[in-house]
Amino acid sequence: xxxxxxxxxxxxxxxxxxxxxxxxxxxxxxxxxxxxxxxxxxxxxxxxxxxxxxxxxxxxxxxxxxxxxxxxxxxxxxxxxxxxxxxxxxxxxxxxxxxxxxxxxxxxxxxxxxxxxxxxxxxxxxxxxxxxxxxxxxxxxxxxxxxxxxxxxxxxxxxxxxxxxxxxxxxxxxxxxxxxxxxxxxxxxxxxxxxxx
Numbered sequence: 001x002x003x004x005x006x007x008x009x010x011x012x013x014x015x016x017x018x019x020x021x022x023x024x025x026x027x028x029x030x031x032x033x034x035x036x037x038x039x040x041x042x043x044x045x046x047x048x049x050x051x052x053x054x055x056x057x058x059x060x061x062x063x064x065x066x067x068x069x070x071x072x073x074x075x076x077x078x079x080x081x082x083x084x085x086x087x088x089x090x091x092x093x094x095x096x097x098x099x100x101x102x103x104x105x106x107x108x109x110x111x112x113x114x115x116x117x118x119x120x121x122x123x124x125x126x127x128x129x130x131x132x133x134x135x136x137x138x139x140x141x142x143x144x145x146x147x148x149x150x151x152x153x154x155x156x157x158x159x160x161x162x163x164x165x166x167x168x169x170x171x172x173x174x175x176x177x178x179x180x181x182x183x184x185x186x187x188x189x190x191x192x193x194x195x196x197x
Contacts, residue, residue: 001100001101001103001104001105002104002105002106002123003105003106003121003122003123004105004106004108004124004168004191005107005108005122005124005125005126006018006021006028006107006125006128007109007111007112007113007114007125007126007127008128008129008160008163009129009154009159009163010135010150010154010157011130011134011135011139012128012129012160012173013128013173013180014128015030015032015109016177017128017171017173017180018030018107018109020181020184021107021184021188024184024185024188025188026105026106026188027096027099027103027106028107028108028109029093029096029097029106030109031093031108031109031110031111034093035085038088038089039057039061040060040061040062041059041061043061043062045088049062049067049081049084052081052084053066053070053071053077056070065144072152093108104192105123105192107126108122113125114163114166115156115157119166124168124169125166125168126167126170126171127163127164127166127169127170127171128171129160129163129170129172129173130172131174132160134173135160136150139153169190171187
């Protein structure tokens, strides 16, 4: 089985592209969705997060606004949260890979792939990208988003130009939905041929 990484900066359309791959029958491990599950109601990580960041969890799981306020802009606190979250996500990813070990290839949807050095263990990296103006428009339309917060997030992420330079495959989402889907289908066929799917 070959493992490919799917990544892209905030607002680039990565989640939509991941869903397109899944609709084409490609198993996709969504790291963000796993984090939401682990931090949601009854989530396995709630006790550890509450112990380290008191008052940030409740019956509905993690209070994202409170936890965000505790770690955003505080590298030491962010590292403490990552030390809780990352091992659990790695365990979930291992279970996903075992479950799909008979498949020719799978995708790992990892937003901070380059930032964490995760690309080293992969057969290739697929980067989702869009023009900067479209990215900005998408992100600033999100509830609670501000220009300052958007800039701060971008500062923490590898620049899009660098991601595109390091990509093995590129999916452009600055076009129509149909064209993006066509790009995904072409890539699924291409990767299938490479792996003998």
